[in-house]
Amino acid sequence: MKFTDRLWPKVEHLWDSYLDHPFVKGIGDGSLETEKFQHWLKQDYVYLVEYARLMAVGAEKSPDLEAMGMFTELLHGTLFVEMELHRKFSNAYDISVASLENTEASAVNTAYTSYMLNHAQRGDAAVATACLLCCAWSYNYIGKGLSGGDGYNVSNPYKEWIDMYAGEEFTDLTQTALNLMNRLADGKPERELQHLEEIIIKTGLYEYMFWDMCEQREEWPVNI
Numbered sequence: 001m002k003f004t005d006r007l008w009p010k011v012e013h014l015w016d017s018y019l020d021h022p023f024v025k026g027i028g029d030g031s032l033e034t035e036k037f038q039h040w041l042k043q044d045y046v047y048l049v050e051y052a053r054l055m056a057v058g059a060e061k062s063p064d065l066e067a068m069g070m071f072t073e074l075l076h077g078t079l080f081v082e083m084e085l086h087r088k089f090s091n092a093y094d095i096s097v098a099s100l101e102n103t104e105a106s107a108v109n110t111a112y113t114s115y116m117l118n119h120a121q122r123g124d125a126a127v128a129t130a131c132l133l134c135c136a137w138s139y140n141y142i143g144k145g146l147s148g149g150d151g152y153n154v155s156n157p158y159k160e161w162i163d164m165y166a167g168e169e170f171t172d173l174t175q176t177a178l179n180l181m182n183r184l185a186d187g188k189p190e191r192e193l194q195h196l197e198e199i200i201i202k203t204g205l206y207e208y209m210f211w212d213m214c215e216q217r218e219e220w221p222v223n224i
């Protein structure tokens, strides 16, 4: 059995809770307030900068050229496909590229990226892949879930967002991340597989917290 097949029953319930989250539902039916979407765009942009570093760590720790190529494919997809779409969306939502780049990461955002980078720096390439997996995989799952929903139509202002994450390009990137995970998990002892699983579940919980943070437009608890 592939490693990612045994993971699925453990994350399924958590991932279905994303589809019930008010922020995700708001994207699905088009009712999400613009200010909340702008908060997501800004926080996500600086999140993706740290996420790109994570893939660079994975490339550096790769055991072979094939893994290195897969990490750099994901890195390229983040920097030049996903972040480019964020820049395009921001233009439509009155946010300048400078203000995207200068966003201060919120508490949850900082905790999430620090968690991933800490594990990736301490672990091997399989650990770095476990850190990045949920992120790519869960957005593709959400995009596909929303594109099959009632609110998916031309009048939904977030249709392009849904199309982007459900589309072929992101489905291919998700498949690359899954293949990389299975390749690097192959032959590992059970104790290490459990460690990878724990990271995937924790990052899945951080994903939920990220939606919550955007729904509440949270930054830090006190303004300094």
Ligand SMILES: Cc1ncc(C[n+]2csc(CCO)c2C)c(N)n1
Binding pocket: 044, 047, 048, 051, 074, 077, 078, 079, 082, 134, 135, 136, 137, 139, 140, 170, 173, 207, 210
């Ligand atoms: C908090 C957060 N989690 C996941 C993604 C989605 N995502 C991040 S990297 C990647 C694959 C290559 O770009 C995908 C789909 C996001 N944007 N923000």
